[in-house]
Amino acid sequence: MLLHLNIQNFAIVRSLDIDWQQGMTTITGETGAGKSIAIDALGLCLGDRAVTNVVRPNCAKAELAATFDTTKNKHAKNWLKKNDMLLDNECILRRVISAEGRSKAYINGSQVPLAQLKEIGQLLINIHGQHDHQLIVKATEQRNILDAYASHQHLLDEVKYYYHQWRELTQEAKILQESKLQREAKQQLLQYQVNELDEFSLQIDEFETLETDYKRQSNGQHILSETLVAVQLLSENEQFNVVDSLQHSAEQIAALGNYDPALKAIAEQLNEALIQVEDASQELKHYYESLELDPQAYTLIEERYSTAVLLAKKHQISPDALASFHQQLLQELQLFSSDETRLTQINDDIETAKQKYQHAALTLSDSRKKAATKLSKMITKSMGELNMQHGKFFIDICQDKNEHLSVNGSDTVSYLASLNPGQALEAMNKVASGGELSRISLAMQVILADKIVTPTLIFDEVDVGISGPTAAMVGTKLKQLAKNTQVICVTHLPQVASKGHQQLFVAKLTDGEHTETTVTELSSNGRVQEIARLLAGDKITENSLANAQELLAG
Known part of the structure; x- marks a missing residue:
């Protein structure tokens, strides 16, 4: 999990230290205060591309460091051990960016290429931006989500093995055939x-x-x-x-x-x-x-x-x-003579590999269909909880009739949805708005929580476009997700912010000449005041304070 983030001379941040807790952390603040600045800094620590304007004006460089606890993260520890960077149960990712745009990356004190920062970053944290829900309309992502839910990696590996065997044999036969005249x-x-x-x-x-x-x-x-x-x-x-x-x-x-x-x-x-x-x-x-x-x-x-x-x-x-x-x-x-013998034999080998592939692909397809039935019902139920009472979700699996071999099997996986009574099931991007897609995506994240490899999930304003009871349910779902993994959520919704175990407040200060962003961990009283502000705006009333206390107590 993420333990600490240190930011120096980054954008409008002069100096910032943030300690993170297990469970759910919510980040709130006024519009334009820079609520996502910590997420942006983390992104750079994870290997995002740096640009020159990330360095605070009149400063030579920006320095960013994120500290993670890897005690329960065996995948990250194995990676660090393999690359000779294991340091007890801590992993420190550091990034130094000059005003000219030059960048250096470090893992546990060792300078590394940016690619290695990205590799270890994928094992430590997963950031979901407010537009990331659009990924679930892509066929590859839909198939990957279903496979993750089904937990049949051994079947995927078997299909992949026979596919590569068939492909190598086919390529060998092609080369032998093409060079036959020569x-x-x-x-x-x-x-x-x-x-x-x-x-x-x-x-x-x-x-x-x-x-x-x-x-x-x-x-x-x-x-x-x-x-x-x-x-x-x-x-x-x-x-x-x-x-x-x-x-x-x-x-x-x-x-x-x-x-x-x-x-x-x-x-x-x-x-x-x-x-x-x-x-x-x-x-x-x-x-x-x-x-x-x-x-x-x-x-x-x-x-x-x-x-x-x-x-x-x-x-x-x-x-x-x-x-x-x-x-x-x-x-x-x-x-x-052996080449000619091989050319005669290889067609039999290709057919054998193809038959083994087809058997493995059929077994994988059966597993996908069983998982699709269960996941469709669970997502449909979750859609109702997220204020889509008439919503229906269905995972359609079709096999390629042209016997086209693929490394991922012979299935085409499609996510279909219907949001209104009597409406036919169609592709999600045709019937669901951005907000609705975001809620469906969140529902999937909660359902797949026990399959998540990365121990920290960050949601950067994924609750845009929702309010009221739906917002309350989104907050509940995020809190439910935080039982299995560390969740960090940048939000503008009081219903979501109140569900956090920890709440950070982002403010922008200026003296007329200089501007600076600060991040403060709110006390219990501070949380009441901030939730009330999110409910009522700048004019906090007794009613808004009472509502805030009620939300925090829920």
């Missing part, structure tokens, strides 16, 4: 490429072996001649070869080692070199003797190697990547 063209190209690579059938790592074989075969004659020369030079040439020369040198150096021991190590190195050269010579000779040049095999290798190079060039990749590229194309082709 997919078919690309699939044909892929199939051709895969067939070509399937026919060639190059294996992973095969190209490296193929390239080695190709180089050996294409340079075979050169390899033969050069290896023969090397074998001759190393060991086969009788006139001179490396093996004989190394052996002779090793023997000579070993003999000299008898004279100088330092030469023995060199002799050993020459012997080791001799062994390695002999081994290399034998291996090279064996390689030479085993090397066979097969022109037929070379032709096959050359053909396969050339084909691999050409295919790689065609696909703009390196030849050694051709086999993995082949696998990649195969996977893409399989995806196209």
Whole structure:
């Protein structure tokens, strides 16, 4: 609930502190005194748009702060906790507006975007202006009120779930269908490429072996001649070869080692070199003797190697990547096949989702019809209590015969009313005046009181256009509403003002140069005087005082 409101340099307010009580608070005052100024200030604390003229003349900025008790408001506490702003059981909304129109917003001392101020504000307070009753003639608001009364959020969630499922599947099918021609063209190209690579059938790592074989075969004659020369030079040439020369040198150096021991190590190195050269010579000779040049095999290798190079060039990749590229194309082709399978399957999925939606929507519709019957009777009864004795109220629910799917179900909800005997039921905005709509709206608020999430309701002159017994009943209804939630009501009616548990008086003071608005909590005697003024005007009489006391005692 709202605990405190502090206003500094706002409009014609210099400084103001208001403490609010549980139950019903009424705000009264002379015309033009600024009875709605506290409501306007609260609106800014809740995230309303600020304009430059809200700052008091000759002041640099306006500061507004509203303090709320969140002890019993689990929704607000959860929001504050989620956003790391939880501060015991208090929530302080603060707004600072400069004379130039710049604005800063704070929640429990943390500066926040205006959007966050609006989010938390919706969980703390709900302001009904004198024209807000016009909302109830809108189809969406009528459906929302009925759903709130019916308390079937789980049915709404189920309809919403299947609607979104159906919509996502429908969108997926549309995309698949629209791209079908493109997919078919690309699939044909892929199939051709895969067939070509399937026919060639190059294996992973095969190209490296193929390239080695190709180089050996294409340079075979050169390899033969050069290896023969090397074998001759190393060991086969009788006139001179490396093996004989190394052996002779090793023997000579070993003999000299008898004279100088330092030469023995060199002799050993020459012997080791001799062994390695002999081994290399034998291996090279064996390689030479085993090397066979097969022109037929070379032709096959050359053909396969050339084909691999050409295919790689065609696909703009390196030849050694051709086999993995082949696998990649195969996977893409399989995806196209799965798309076609999905396109076949998705129509069944869409139909299943649609059937589940229709079942959920029908269940929701049945619940709405049951709630509509009860709510229609209750509002009709309340209309009679609010001086519309011949009034009838009926909630009409029609299902969409075109099977048009909607996130809110398949129902069209319409509020119909008749205010005179023999008058047919018609849309409320056609048969009810603004005042009558306001009373019907108030009746709904009272009936839905136990469904209200926000713990504070503010009514800003919603009783305009009514008087007499009707005004008394409006006051009674507001007081009844205040049993479940904090109610703040700006009013000009004594019958309404007298029902408050707390009454605030708004006055405008001026010294000829400066004007200032003040708000005072009235004492018991002050309330008698103010109610008498509302009854009789400026000339308060004994009768008006007696009537005021009677109203306050009622």
